[in-house]
Amino acid sequence: MNTTRCDRTPAWAALQAQFETTGRTLDVRDAFAADPQRFGVFSQSAPHIFADLSKNLIDEATQALLLDLARQSGLESHRNAMFAGDKINTTEQRAVMHWLLRTPAQAQRDGLQGLSVELAQVHATLAPMLDYAEQVRLDAAITDVVNIGIGGSDLGPQMAVLALDEYVIPGKRFHFVSNVDGHELAAVLKKVKVESTLFLIASKTFTTIETMTNAHSAKAWFAAQGGTDVARHFAALTTNVAAANAFGISTTFGFWDWVGGRYSVWSAIGLPLAIAIGAQGFKEFLSGAHDMDEHFRTAPLDQNLPVRLGLLDVWYRNFHGFTSRSVAPYHCALKRYPAYLQQLEMESNGKRVDASGEAVPFSTSPVVWGEPGTNGQHAYFQMLHQGTDVVPVEFVAVKTAKHSLPGHQTLLLANVLAQAQALMLGKADAGGHKHFPGNRPSTFLLLDELSPASLGALIALQEHRVFVSGSLWGINSFDQWGVELGKVLAKDVEARLLSGHTEGLDGSTAGLLARLQA
Structure with a gap:
């Protein structure tokens, strides 16, 4: 694998010059007026998704330089190394192979032969997991599943179950508990009954403090309510089979250290x-995700949607200086x-040092935030x-609704189209209060329908997009050391909350601890 950090390439300097001469002042409204074919140039189809990038602050010259930046940074080499199973997670010396989880058992292609053992393991786990899922679906006595x-x-399973609500089996309810705040678990336990609930304990190591605290509380509630068959009503998604067995769980399904949590x-x-x-x-x-994997792996860079989105992120973050991106899905199930x-991008690319540990002289992950439209x-x-800040927006729309209520889908689609249009066009007002500056960039992702396949493709698209920007920045997108320090300190603070000892604490923490104990 031969990679170069993006700021050390000739294309980086060329992009800086491009930004100063034309990029800073590019007006999308003028660009459309000058080029009737702009929509065709800056839109494309990818598996299960159509993308319109034409309202973004780019022109063909900028796009060409961004593609040069990708090539000179070694993006293709880095991508190929990931798909070959190389240990590109260098701080943990691990391969990055979440893509293998959605690879068909019979897949044959160059480079995959060396991963035949891993692929066989994937399907040896997938088959019994799906068999168990079908058993639960057929078990009318189980009405509630608590993850x-x-x-x-x-975040992954909760988002996906909500998104695919129209496909969810009738007669079963799904609940998700993550926060160590007992209010969340208590609220769920009020809704379920011992005899009809299946608890899924999802912890790779079976040691995650928040998860295990909730798991033990759920088990205690189960026993207090007269439950006796832990083996029937609890299953574990973990590699620590011994710990799960000690808990009383006999049904376990594992995964591997080359699967990061946010990719799992x-x-x-x-x-x-x-x-x-x-x-x-x-x-x-x-299958939908695999289709997007193959698109990312094989499509030319100039027609590779994850690449184009990732390059746009670099252009906005490092040249325009935009600090965030708003995500606006116009489908309430999303x-x-x-x-x-937020987790996928900010946990992956919220890094201040490159893969060699050297501080990077540029910004990395933007803040990702949003809510469904029209809310x-x-x-x-x-x-x-x-507002005073320019925030690129990424709209997601679905062409066909699953409901039959008249008028709703037309109004929803009219709103998403109009918002993207209004951001670009703006509106002049001499008085100022009703002035919309316009020229505010947006990307439009369109799905024909929200289905298991299209959702899989959409998520995989975002995974690979994050890979692209992280690769160019030269950072390791697959570790997350930033979540560790607070967890370590919490153990000490927890003990101090019980003992009242404040010796050695900073003044603020000591003062807050004393107030909590008063």
């Missing part, structure tokens, strides 16, 4: 989704999609249209 996990063990919905962590939409639906979910992307229009879109 207890945190981070990737919660395709693994046993996806069991809640498999129960919800069935084995065939889960296979379609994997309500947890922005939260899912967001009546909340924060005021700032998007007239």
